Amino acid sequence: MPDPTTRPAGIPGSGLTGPWPVGQYAAGLRERLRGLTRVQVFGEVWGFKGGRAKVYFELRDATGALPCSMWRRDWDALGLAALADGAQVVAAGGCDFYPGSRTSSPSFTFDVTDVRIAGEGDLLAQLERLRRTLHAEGLFAPQKELLRPALPRTIGVVCGETGKARDDVLAGLRRRGWGGRVVWAFAPVQDRHAASRITRALQDLAACPEVEVVIVARGGGSLADLFAFCDETLCRTVALLRIPVISSVGHHTDRTLLDDVAAVTASTPTHAAEAAVPVHCADAHAALRAGAVRLERQGRRAIVERARTLARLSRAPAEHVARHRARLHQQLRELRAAARRGVAERERATRGAAAALRRKGDAAALARTRGAVRARAGAAALDRGSSAALERRRRDLERLRLALAAHDPQRTLERGYALVEDAAGEPVTSAAAARAQPALTLRLHDGRLPVRPDPSAPRVP
Amino acid sequence: MAETDVALTYEAACERLEAIIARLDSGEAGLRETLELCQEGRRHVEFCAAELEAVGQGLEELRLDELVARLESGRAEAA
Secondary structure, three states: OOOHHHOOOOOOOOOOOOOOOHHHHHHHHHHHHHOOOOEEEEEEEEEEEEOOOEEEEEEEEOOEEEEEEEEHHHHHHHOOOOOOOOEEEEEEEEEEEEOOOOOOOOEEEEEEEEEEEEEEOOHHHHHHHHHHHHHHOOOOOHHHHOOOOOOOOEEEEEEOOOOHHHHHHHHHHHHOOOEEEEEEEEOOOOOOOHHHHHHHHHHHHHHOOOOOEEEEEEOOOOOOHHHHHHOHHHHHHHHOOOOOEEEEEOOOOOOOHHHHHOOEEOOOHHHHHHHHOOOOHHHHHHHHHHHHHHHHHHHHHHHHHHHHHHHHHHHHHHHHHHHHHHHHHHHHHHHHHHHHHHHHHHHHHHHHHHHHHHHHHHHHHHHHHHHHHHHHHHHHHHHHHHHHHHHHHHHHHHHHHHHHHHOOHHHHHHOOOOEEEOOOOOEOOOHHHHHHOOOEEEEEOOEEEEEOOOOOOOOOO | OHHHHHHOOHHHHHHHHHHHHHHHHHOOOOHHHHHHHHHHHHHHHHHHHHHHHHOEEEEEEEEHHHHHHHHHHHHHHHO
């Protein structure tokens, strides 16, 4: 407690009472606030955190908010699970004030003694409506269409001055082996001024022509803490910036509207830094060296190969003539050898044919001699055979003549027989046939006599 | 590519360099084209090397107001 005897003099001319020791005033304030009527308020819960002695959360609506706390035993007695962001509740309680001390900060709180869950809140719904509006206006696209440099020389970073995000961004850039220029635009990242200050920082960075890409980074926090990054003015500003913005706000499970409009969203500030420099500088150096080597090698090879080709072509005519000459000599040698082979073969064939011809001539002469002998013998046998056969045939002929004469009907007629013939000259051999004929001819050995049968004559058996 | 050097970026230079090397590797380029491609490729290598050199000097940190002050003093000197 300050010693009242050391109380300083007041401000000259001021009509206000005091000066009072601040602790005394703070204690008075607490009593005053505790004396206010206890009420029920309703709103949406954000940033619910459970401590050992108390639970803490904020109640918000579109026009204001209250920091709330509740004794742990009272909260546990309700039997409720942890409240999700956006849950609509009715809270009963009254104002309270912790006056602080030399070593601790004062704080105002709405001391809650009872809670009733009233349904889902509408701040999230408002957020969704704004998201749909921005999307419908096509504001999610422009940033994504911007070209992001693979190797920016200057990177702007918007983050809290004292947060861990700053170190994470630097770590990410160093991991890439990047040694360019980082321009810090520090801004509060969660109070009520955050959105406007972040917007201003982004505009200022974009106004510097050296800055080629901007990272907006903030560590994790409740979605309520991240509401600054859902600010409509901030999002519209980012959507229309000339340089790409890489957003890394909160945990990867939180999606702010800034994430939607930004060119790229990264899960951590380190990843955001890596996204800002997609190329690993050491790898790029190595690849470039390899490319340069290949380029030189290809260029040298193109010239050397062509020089070799040229030299080969210059030698070609002489080589061509020599090649043809050699081939010609070879063909000549082959031709002579073939001619010699051909003559020898024909000589051999002629000798063989002459020998065969001689053999055949000898055989023919022998055959001719044998044939003459056989012909002479045959002629003698033929002469003998022909005279005997002639005699035998003469005798057979006489015998046949005699047999034929014995059967001649003329000889029968000469012996007194007659042959009866009809008008056509056919023999009639029966009495009945004779009776049926109108006229008959009797053939005798010396001529024919016509007769007529008498049908009235009695039949003689 | 010389006429586009004004707007040349690191990634465009890398892309063109890869295309040049692929063309040379194919063996289809004639002698004159090969020599021109080699010359152009060397320019891109130098450009990329300069870009890498520019971000290889060690990380420099500036606050936005320092950069603005530096830019304004640079403009004043230029004027």
